[in-house]
Amino acid sequence: MEFALIAAVILALFSLHFIAKILKAGKFSNLPPGSLGWPRIGETLVFLRSGEDGEPQRFIRERMDKYDSGVFKTSLLGEPMMVFCGPAGNKFLFGNENKLVSVWWPSSVRKLFRSCLVTATGDEAKRMRRMLLTFLNPDALKRYVETMDLVTQHHIRTQWEGNEEMQVYPIIKLYTFELACRLFASMDDPGHISKLAAHFNVFLKGIIDFPINFPGTKFTMQQKLQMQLGRSFESCPWKEEWPWKRKRHQLHKTCCHICL
Secondary structure (H helix, E strand, O other): OHHHHHHHHHHHHHHHHHHHHHHHHHHOOOOOOEOOOEOOOEOHHHHHHHHHOOOOHHHHHHHHHHHOOOEEEEEEOOEEEEEEOHHHHHHHHHHOEOOOEOOOOOHHHHHHHOOOOOOOOHHHHHHHHHHHHOOOOHHHHHHHHHHHHHHHHHHHHHHHOOOOOOOHHHHHHHHHHHHHHHHHHOOOOHHHHHHHHHHHHHHHHOOOOOOOOOOOOHHHHHHHHHHHHHHHHHOOOOOOOOOOOOOHHHHHHHHHHHHO
16 A cells, blocks of 8 residues: 555656656747756856867857757856857847847856946946946047046056067056046056056956855955955045946946946
8 A cells, every 4th residue: 555655656756747848848849959958057167178178169169060050059157048150140149139139147247246337238228328428428538638648658668668578468458457447537546556457357357157155166256356346446536527426336336347
């Protein structure tokens, strides 16, 4: 009697499992071919391995060949997604922005920046971009010329002169970061800007990662760096015309976007 009861329970569980699989397959039957990989991890490790080998395109190419399709599904950094390949895929994406598709960021970026210009979509993004563009119009750019000239001269004097060889990319990166800090945050201390740039570079390297909020993880370190950057920007002598200067909780988000 007990054996029959146990067998009935096991049979019922298996039946429910297969029914759920059938219903799930019917619900998502219009999805492209592909695999979501392991739970939560997905195919992230395979993707990262191809990048470490110096062939990040290998991940895409192998799946295009495997599924014989220009569109396939996968899962990276805990996020299910579809990948569009080739000219037709690019045309579809760029031709249907804010219609059939919208800008999307991994959950780590959304959790770090929350609601701001970096993560905003649709009408909210348009409104915030219009607000930002008022400070990048021709009249505003005219006012920035003198500061840009001074920063450029100082940068050439301190970073370029007297050096027989140099790494151009990190130097230009520091130059553009210094320009952003001088123009939009009124910072004028080169030492403070260099220190801030170092924190910012570390912040950017781990911004797209698994959003695991646990001591020792990269995401937790990013949150601490975000707070440090926020305190640095909050202490700046903000110009009166910046409309968000009174919203202290949005300062670091706005500045991070400008510096990006």
